[in-house]
Amino acid sequence: MKLRKLLSITLVAAMVLGLTACGGKGSSTESPEKTGSESVNTDTGNAETGSMDSASTDAANTKEITYKVCTYYGGDSTVFAEFAAEKIKEKYPNVTLEFETLPSDGGLTIKTRAATGDLPDILLVDSGSIDVLAKSGSIITLDEYVDKLNIKDYYTPAIMENCLYSPDGHVYQFPMGSISPILWYYNKQIFADNNVKVPTNFDELMTAVTAFKEKGIIPMAMFGKEPWPLGAFFDTFAVKENPGGNYALSKGEAKASDESYSKIIGKMEQAIKAGIFQDGATNTDFDTASALFKEGKSAMFLNGSWYTADAITGLGDKADVILSYPTADAGKETVNQYSMTGGGDTSGMAVTANAEDKELAANIAFLFAYYREVAQYEKNSLVTTPLQTDGLTLENELDPISAKLLETIPQFSYNTKFLHTLPNTKFATTFTEEMQKLLVGETKDDFIKNVDKSIEDTVQK
Known part of the structure; x- marks a missing residue:
């Protein structure tokens, strides 16, 4: 079963934000092991995030790269996806996202595509699909990025406790969706x-x-x-x-x-x-x-x-x-x-084995998940947001239901x-x-x- 035709978003280049060090660094020519990691400020009022080692960051700023992203897209979901894409473009002008609409078939299409090696680069997964995709090596583990990206500074404790780790103890996705x-x-x-x-x-x-x-x-x-x-x-x-x-x-x-x-x-x-x-x-x-x-x-x-x-x-x-x-x-x-x-569920954005520059892809996956939820909270007043809301601002008064x-x-x-x-x-x-x-x-x-x-x-x- 084929997905709908790719919906491509080509975003205009924007200003590259400065990198802020998380610790002592060597020169940008040193290996990742020596340089450690750096963070890109999300400008949301929270801590710094978007961790990448210097070598990957330099490459990301000079090489044009397109990531195919399969997620909620179409209808009301388009606004949130495009908001996240625009924020990502501000930080990575060289990165273009092409969106595919996630089929509403309980993961059947994704599992079928995984069997043929035909997955996009970044993919919305949940606990019903993670097990199959992880065992087949179709998605990569993201354990190292929990600390590199300081994601505890962005998600609520409940999300960190209940919606991050899979039963095998590994992290395969950056949470998207709330409890x-x-x-x-x-x-x-x-x-x-x-x-x-x-x-x-x-x-x-x-x-x-x-x-x-x-x-x-x-x-x-x-x-x-x-x-x-x-x-x-x-x-x-x-x-x-x-x-x-x-x-x-x-x-x-x-x-x-x-x-x-x-x-x-x-x-x-x-x-x-x-x-x-x-x-x-x-x-x-x-x-x-x-x-x-x-x-x-x-x-x-x-x-x-x-x-x-x-x-x-x-x-x-x-x-x-x-x-x-x-x-x-x-x-x-x-x-x-x-x-x-x-x-809640272990639902969020995963990086597939097909992705080029997996370090960069992990950063993009995290930023997409984060900014999509920012849009849900600020624009839709989603009070069940998975995010810590310090520094975020509701654009409208809470409706009676919320x-x-x-x-x-x-x-x-x-x-x-x-x-x-x-x-x-x-x-x-x-x-x-x-x-x-x-x-x-x-x-x-x-x-x-x-x-x-x-x-x-x-x-x-």
């Missing part, structure tokens, strides 16, 4: 106009679903063409009974036939049969589902906290979020009240994972298939039987 909760967004006006109560428990949810269906309104838009939203929907039910969600299943710590899981699977089946999603949900992509919500055709939409700016752009003050999933039994709303699905999140986030806990980032990739594939089948009519009993079989087949004894 973000999955939220149920809703359209306040649709609820008010139809005299429907915003649900706080499962009984109220079913009442709302029934009411909206009777009025020809989609209760919740779902982009089930991608794996992770299906897993997230499952977990918004599961965490009320077992905070481990699908992650616990993938490790064999629980079974779908366990009483707690059987109970929530029954609830999901009931909601699906009642018509919570639009027709063809398993073939719906993000853009289509998002449009249904923003155009007022669906009352609710499941997505991560990163979607807040999109929701407000589309709906204005009609957009809001349900912070505690309305899937608990009535009277038990406070049990695991803020046990969330989502959380203000609500900022107040509640300290109470959130995460014990499950995104479906596409589960280390047990074989289980994740089967689970995705079972969720899609559940959406189109598979029974609860068959779902449970097949998921338990997958656990038996894929969990290492």
Whole structure:
């Protein structure tokens, strides 16, 4: 499967910023071992970064080089990518970035390309793809750059602790993306106009679903063409009974036939049969589902906290979020009240074995990840940013949703994972298939039987 045509950004040359030494240096003609490392100031108000040895820096300033970068690109993501590219161009006028859009297929295309040696130079990865790419030697370890680039001065302690190191103890990516909760967004006006109560428990949810269906309104838009939203929907039910969600299943710590899981699977089946999603949900992509919500055709939409700016752009003050999933039994709303699905992942920008001048490529990968998140915070008021925010400035006042999140986030806990980032990739594939089948009519009993079989087949004894 081929990626979309390359989207090339050719950026005009800008002023080269001065290099600031991190320690004693010899002359620029000395070897990297003798010269140590140098830092390029990011001009963000934080510490210095962009570490390169002198030899690599000299080469970078004289040799034209183009890096192919596969990341989020297109739609709203283009603004953030181009902001990062412009910042990089200021520091490295000789570097040009060519962007490829990361396919939304759970890493399938990237893994296929890795097998043929056809990867770009810098690549967005996550825990679901890192293991395969690292074992095949398709991406390089970045351990040495943790200290060289002083990345602890830029990322929050939570990111450094939870989202940097892979299970094998190595670093393969510079974090991009935050520890973000999955939220149920809703359209306040649709609820008010139809005299429907915003649900706080499962009984109220079913009442709302029934009411909206009777009025020809989609209760919740779902982009089930991608794996992770299906897993997230499952977990918004599961965490009320077992905070481990699908992650616990993938490790064999629980079974779908366990009483707690059987109970929530029954609830999901009931909601699906009642018509919570639009027709063809398993073939719906993000853009289509998002449009249904923003155009007022669906009352609710499941997505991560990163979607807040999109929701407000589309709906204005009609957009809001349900912070505690309305899937608990009535009277038990406070049990695991803020046990969330989502959380963090070892997701970020990696350097592939194909990259020319890997020292420079590592610097570019870090700067791209960093500046993209700067744009997310400053322009989109992303309060769940992975960055330390000293020296960063919000361009706009916090919207009501972000203000609500900022107040509640300290109470959130995460014990499950995104479906596409589960280390047990074989289980994740089967689970995705079972969720899609559940959406189109598979029974609860068959779902449970097949998921338990997958656990038996894929969990290492």
